[in-house]
Amino acid sequence: AIVLLLPNPAMGEPAAKRARTVGSLGEFNAAGPFETRNFINGDFVKSQSGKTFPTVNPATEEVIAHCEDSNSADVDTAVAAARAAFAAGSPWREMNATGRRDLMLRLADAIEENKEFLSRLEALDNGKPWKNAAYSAQTDLHLVIQCYRYYAGWADKLQGKTIPVDGKMFCYTRHEPVGVVGQIIPWNFPLLMQAWKLGPALATGCTVVMKTSEKTPLTGLAMCQLIQQVGFPKGVVNVLSGYGPSAGTPLALHNDVDKIAFTGSSPVGHKIMEYAAQSNLKRVSLELGGKSPLIVMPDADIEQAVTAAHVGLFLNMGQCCCASSRVFVHEDIYDKFLEAAVKKAKEWKVGSQFDESSLHGPQVDKIQFDRVMGYIEKGKAEGAKCLTGGTRHGTKGFFVEPTVFADVTDDMTIAKEEIFGPVSSIIKFKDPKEVLRRANNTKYGLAAGICTRDIGTALAMSQELRAGTIWINCYDNFDCAGPFGGFKESGHGRELGEYGLQNYTEIKTVYIPVDGKF
Secondary structure (H helix, E strand, C coil), X not given: CCHHHCCCCCCCCCHHHHHCCCECCECXXXXXXXXXXXXXXXXXXXXXXXXXEEEEECCCCEEEEEEECCCHHHHHHHHHHHHHHHCCCCHHHHCCHHHHHHHHHHHHHHHHXXXXXXXXXXXXXXXXXXXXXXCCHHHHHHHHHHHHHHHHHHCCCCCCCEECCCCCEEEEEEEEECCEEEEECCCCCHHHHHHHHHHHHHHHCCEEEEECCCCCXXXXXXXXXXXXXXXCCCCCEEEECCCHHHHHHHHHHCCXXXXXEEECCHHHHHHHHHHHHHCCCCEEEEECCCCCEEEECCCCCHHHHHHHHHXXXXXXXXXXXXXXXXXXXXXXXXXXXXXXHHHHHHHCCECCCCCCCCCECXXXXXXXXXXXXXHHHHHHHCCCEEEECCCECCCCCCCECCEEEECCCCCCHHHHCCCCCCEEEEEXXXXXXXXXXXXXXXXXXXXXXXXXXXXXXXXXXXXXXXXXXXXXXXXXXXXCCCCECCEECCEECCECCHHHHHHHEEEEEEEEECCCCC
C-alpha cells in the first residue's frame, strides 16, 4: 500500500534508459574519489581560506570526504561570477528561451543517465535507503528528473499581458528574471531541494549562487559536473559548500544578490528576513518548518488512515518539514488505530542504506540523532506512553527506532515542537469542531491531512485548516506541477508548479503611445 503513495522511479522511462547503469560520472564506488571543490564561474576551485570540513556517512560514522569550508570571500567571488553571467550581452542573457529549455532538458537527460551514481551518492552522504520497495533515493531521482523537465517546459512560455488603458496608449507587461539569486538548501532531500530551486530560477533566466548543507554537500557538487558537461555558460550556476554562519549569512546579506531563497528551520528563516532588511531589501522566499496535523475521523478506512499516518511521519526517517507529527484520532477508533499503527511501525525495517530490504536508515548526523533522542526522553518524562521504539538501533551509526507515542496531550513538548525524526504522537479527540481548533493551534502551517470517507467533511475541514497543502486520505504525495509552501511561520511564497516561477520574476509595465500617422 505504501508504494502506491509514491512515484514509480521507472515510470515513463524508455527501456534502454532504464537498463543504463553507468553514465558520464562513472561507476559508483563508496570509497570515492568524489568532487569536493566549490563550483564557481564554470570551474571547480578550492576555498580561498584553504579550509575544509568532513562529511560523514551517518550509517557508519566514518568520514567520506572533506569539502571546502567557504566564507565571505568565496561568496563574493561566486556572486561576481553570477552578476557577470547576468550582465546585458552575456551568453546567458542573449540566449533564446528555447536555448534555456534545451539546456535544462539536456541536464535532465544527464541526470537520468547517471541516476545510479547519484542515488547511491545521495544515500551514502544522507543515509536514506538507496533502493527498496517503498521510499528511497531512487524515488528522489525520479522526482528530480521530472522537476527539471517540467521547468524546462516553462522556459519559453513565460508571458505578460496586454492591458486596456485609457487614451491612445498601448500597455503591456513583461515577466523578466529577477537577477542574481542566492539559494540555501537543506540536507534532508539534497538533490530534490536543489532541483526545486534551480528549476524555476534557470527557466526564468536568473543566475544562481547556491549554498548546500554542510551535512550533505556531495551530490550538489556531482550535479555541477553535469551542469558543466551539458554546456551551461560560465557563472550561471555557482555552488558553495559550507556552514550557515560563514557562508549562508554573507550570501543573505550580500548587496549584489537580488533575491534569496531559503529552505530550512523557522528560526533561521527569521534571520534571513533580517539579513534582507539589513542589506538591500532583496526579495525573500522561505520554505520552513512545520508541526503538521493529520485528523482521522471515525468513518475513516483504518488501513488507509494508518498508511497515510505512517508514510506521513516515517518517510525519510521523519526528516521531512511537512511530517504528520500530530495524529489526531477520534476516540471511537483510537484503540483500533493505535494497534495497527504500532504493528506497522514495528514492521518498518531499520538498516544500512545499501541493504535493499531496509526501509529506514539513520538520522543524518549526531546532532540530529541527539536531538531526536532528547525529544523521546522528554515525551516519556512528560507522561506520554511509548508503545514501540524509543531507543537507538544498534551500536554504530545514527539509527533511531521508529517510535510511536500514545496518550499524548496538546501541552506536551513532543506535540508542540518540530522533532524532525521518527517520532509519532497519536492524540485522541472527541469533537470534530474542537479538533480543528487544536490542529490550527500552532505557529506553523505547512501541511495537514484528513482521513474520512465523507467528501463533504473532507472539503469542509480542508477549508478550515490553516496550511499550505492538505492531503485527504493520503499523505506526502508530491508532483512538480502542484505548488508547495506554508502559512504562518512555515514560510513565504510557493515552490513548484507555475506559482514557483513567481519567486524568480519581476513584472515590468511598458506604455507606448499609439501615435502613428497614416
